Amino acid sequence: MQHSVNRREFLATSAAVAAGAMAVERLQAAAWKTTLQKALIGVPTGATLEGWKAAGFEGIESNDRAASPEKAAAARQAAEKLGMRIHSVLYGWANFNQEKSVERDIAGVRTALQACQAYGADALLLVPCRIGGNELAMPQPWEFDIAFDEKTGHIKRVVAGDNTPYEKYIAAHNHATDTSRKAVQALAPFAEKTGVIIALENVWNNLWVKPAIFQNFIASFDSPWVQCYFDIGNHVRYAPPEEWIRALGKLIVKCHVKDFKLNADGHGGRFVDIRDGSVDWPLIRKELDQLGYNGWMTIEGSGGLSLSERSRRLDLIIAGK
Numbered sequence: 001m002q003h004s005v006n007r008r009e010f011l012a013t014s015a016a017v018a019a020g021a022m023a024v025e026r027l028q029a030a031a032w033k034t035t036l037q038k039a040l041i042g043v044p045t046g047a048t049l050e051g052w053k054a055a056g057f058e059g060i061e062s063n064d065r066a067a068s069p070e071k072a073a074a075a076r077q078a079a080e081k082l083g084m085r086i087h088s089v090l091y092g093w094a095n096f097n098q099e100k101s102v103e104r105d106i107a108g109v110r111t112a113l114q115a116c117q118a119y120g121a122d123a124l125l126l127v128p129c130r131i132g133g134n135e136l137a138m139p140q141p142w143e144f145d146i147a148f149d150e151k152t153g154h155i156k157r158v159v160a161g162d163n164t165p166y167e168k169y170i171a172a173h174n175h176a177t178d179t180s181r182k183a184v185q186a187l188a189p190f191a192e193k194t195g196v197i198i199a200l201e202n203v204w205n206n207l208w209v210k211p212a213i214f215q216n217f218i219a220s221f222d223s224p225w226v227q228c229y230f231d232i233g234n235h236v237r238y239a240p241p242e243e244w245i246r247a248l249g250k251l252i253v254k255c256h257v258k259d260f261k262l263n264a265d266g267h268g269g270r271f272v273d274i275r276d277g278s279v280d281w282p283l284i285r286k287e288l289d290q291l292g293y294n295g296w297m298t299i300e301g302s303g304g305l306s307l308s309e310r311s312r313r314l315d316l317i318i319a320g321k
Contacts, residue, residue, distance in 0.1 A: 034289045036318045037087075038311065039298040044075040044086050044119075052084075055307035056315070059085040061298045062119055065092070065112040072118035079120075086119040087296050088199070088229075088254055096183035097129040097176040109187055109198075116196040123199040123254050124191075125229045128180035130205035131172045138169050138206060141237040142267050146210050153177045153217050169206075176207055177217060184226055191225040199229035199254050209238045211247030218251050227251050231300070233258025236278055237269060245287045252293060256300045257314060273302040275313050285320040 039059040042048055052060065060079065067075070072086075079086050091112045094105040109126060116124050132138065139159050147156045154174045157163045163170065184198060191198045200218055208214035218228050228251040232241045237260065245252065259277030262269040275281060297318065302310055 032285070032289050032320065034292060034294045036288070036293075036295065036297045038314050038318070039087060039296050040310070041090060041298060041300055044079060046078050049079055049082055049084055051307065053082045056311040057084075057307075059087045059296060059298075061088045061090055061125070061296075062086050062115075062121070063090045063092075065089050065115060065124075066108075067115045067119070069114055069118040072115045076118065076120045086121050088121045088123040088125060088298070089116045089119060090125045091127075092125065093127045093130065093203075093205075094183070095129050096180045097131065097172075102179065102183060106183055106187060110190055113187075113191055113194045113196050113198075117194040121196065123197040123227075123229065125199050125201050125254070126184075127201050127203050127205055128184060128207075129176050130207065131169070131176050132206040136169045136172060136206075137165050139166065140267070141209070144209055144238065146213055148213050148216065150216055153181070153213070153220055155213070173207060181217075181220065184221065188221065188223050188225045197224070197253055198226050200226065201229040201231055201234075201256075203231065203234055211235075211239055211244045214244075215247045215249075215251065218248070227253040229254045229256065231256040231258055232279060232284060233260045233271060233277070233301075236260035236262065241279055242283050242287050245284070245291060249291060252291070254295060255288070255293070255297050257297050257317065258300050258302075271301060273305055273313075274299060274310070275316065281317045282320050285317060 037058045038056065039061055040052055040057055041061045041063055043064045044060050044062050076086055089112055091109060094109060095101045096105060112124055143159050145160045146158055148154060149156060154177065155170050158166050158170060187198060202208060202214060208217050218226065228248050230244065230248060230252045232255060235241055235244045257274055259272050259274045259279050260269055261272045261277035297314060299310055299314060
């Protein structure tokens with residue numbers, strides 16, 4: 001038997017389907033106690049903000065770290081007109097372990113904190129320093145078995161067994177810990193003055209490569225103005241990101257959304273577009289919810305995808321899929 005559907009019936013059916021979809025969306029949202037917001041990294045120009053708003057993003061992490069207070073304030077006003085927010089600023093690398101440049105880098109971070117304040121951002125992403133190079137023998141990511149002094153943060157060993165091959169690496173690591181702590185401690189009062197958190201991040205800088213020691217380093221500041229910017233993809237080759245989230249806990253104030261695909265043997269791999277790698281995104285969403293993380297999920301990378309596709313994939317992550 002054939003049925004004909006008139007316009008009124010069609011519209012009624014469409015409305016019912018739409019209402020059902022909205023109900024499902026509300027049900028899925030109700031499953032989470034926390035709210036996550038969507039952002040990308042870039043320079044907050046008017047055109048960029050408008051395009052990202054249209055694609056479904058709610059905010060931006062500015063990588064214009066040296067913007068004058070006047071320029072940053074103007075960008076903030078443009079974002080707020082669109083109902084968006086410049087929620088953080090990406091400072092990136094510092095070299096607090098290099099005596100010749102540490103004062104210059106401290107001054108640069110102070111400038112960036114002032115830009116944050118004018119943007120209306122509440123955190124500055126900072127990588128304190130890096131070590132490595134051909135002169136330092138280091139374990140492979142899967143070989144690390146770190147033991148450290150919880151009081152000083154100094155590493156005692158990096159692998160099980162003989163650590164003689166890694167003596168220079170251990171010494172460089174401990175020096176970087178001491179000098180970075182000294183520099184960040186000097187910056188913390190200025191961070192408080194500007195009302196901006198210094199959010200420390202690891203970016204394959206060969207430091208604090210396991211959850212416990214990174215947690216210990218950040219917690220050692222014992223300051224609400226020194227916290228953690230957790231990059232979900234950066235840590236995959238050292239330990240599953242859910243282990244990092246559990247260890248870092250309430251120290252996490254921001255998250256970068258990035259993916260990494262491990263090789264078949266679990267050793268090494270490469271960065272890939274979000275949701276194409278080894279990150280268990282439903283588990284990450286669950287861990288963030290259990291942590292009580294209400295905050296920004298800022299995509300870093302995946303630039304080969306369109307804005308709309310990045311937005312769609314981030315929606316799925318936030319929905320726990």
